Amino acid sequence: MAELNGEPISVDQLKTLALTGYGHFTSMRVEEGRVRGLSLHLDRLVRDCKALFDAELDPERVRELARRVASTAGTCVVRVTVFDPNFDMGHPAAKADPEVLVTMRPATNLPLSPMRVQTRTYVRDLPTVKSVGLFGQLLHRRAAQLDGFGDALFVDEQSLISEGGTWNIGFFDGDRVIWPEADILVGVTMQLLKAAHEYDERPVRLADIAGMEAVFATNSAIGVRVVSGVDDIALTDDHPIIDTLRKAYMEVPADPL
Incomplete structure (x- = not known):
């Protein structure tokens, strides 16, 4: 499952991320709708958004978007990726408007083998x-x-x-x-x-x-x-x-x- 700003994402919206590879993310293990170190994940996203885009990111909005995609039962890994779909590789210093992509995948059982x-x-x-x-x-x-x-x-x-x-x-x-x-x-x-x-x-x-x-x-x-x-x-x-x-x-x- 994948959503951009709470809506299904299109191929066109993913093109910039795929072609430039400019953005940042965090991955959270979600167990029964709960996350260890949630505030640290959100702090990371806010800090990195400022560093890469010189833009403010609303952590509560990110939390809301992640909650939409995460499974409320069982265990999964939710990844929050922040990127600008209009990012211009030729003009990376232009004012950015980063958006929030949330994806989910199954989590592996712990502990993993050595x-x-x-x-x-x-x-x-x-x-x-x-x-x-x-x-x-x-x-x-x-x-x-x-x-x-x-x-x-x-x-x-x-x-x-x-x-x-x-x-x-x-x-x-x-x-x-x-x-x-x-x-x-x-x-x-x-x-x-x-x-x-x-x-x-x-x-x-x-x-x-x-x-x-x-x-x-x-x-x-x-x-x-x-x-x-x-x-x-x-x-x-x-x-x-x-x-x-x-x-x-x-x-x-x-x-x-």
Whole structure:
């Protein structure tokens, strides 16, 4: 199901999004009509709309539009995409009139199986914005999967770890949960876990992974997913910290959409 500003969307209205890839979005896991971290999702949309379009976005209007599309029973993933159907690639500085596209897809059952990831040298153009421009992330995800891995994990030229293609990464060194200090998109699930469980934030290099007792990926669609290997480094897939973090996440109160 897909609606633009509360109405069925046409092919013509989608052309600009498809041809320019300029816009931003957030994806929310909706369970029985409720969302963990709803205010964080809405804050992200408002902030990114200002950054990309220099325009104000009404979060309550977005909430209303998302509620129209979301299933009220069961679990689904609702994506809210903000773009301007009249965006002119030749004149991107023109005054924008962004609109709200809401789509829905079935959600996968949690928890997901462990995944192995391959490190790829890549830094997104604007890491703090959840942009619809996913070319780089998908290019590296494809390359990793062709090499037999589940996904790509990004590092910079100095081997500092940042994030996955569409997820954040976290570590457990035996004492503390560690989130990498890097230029990343701070995910909603990551923020909720930071509030629910004590942690450190510091630079993490590729060479540090072998000394970690557990590694995990997070986003709103997957919750907390075990990373069982990075490149040729095998990691445990059953450390107790994973269940601790999953329990902490599941106990976060969900707000009605």
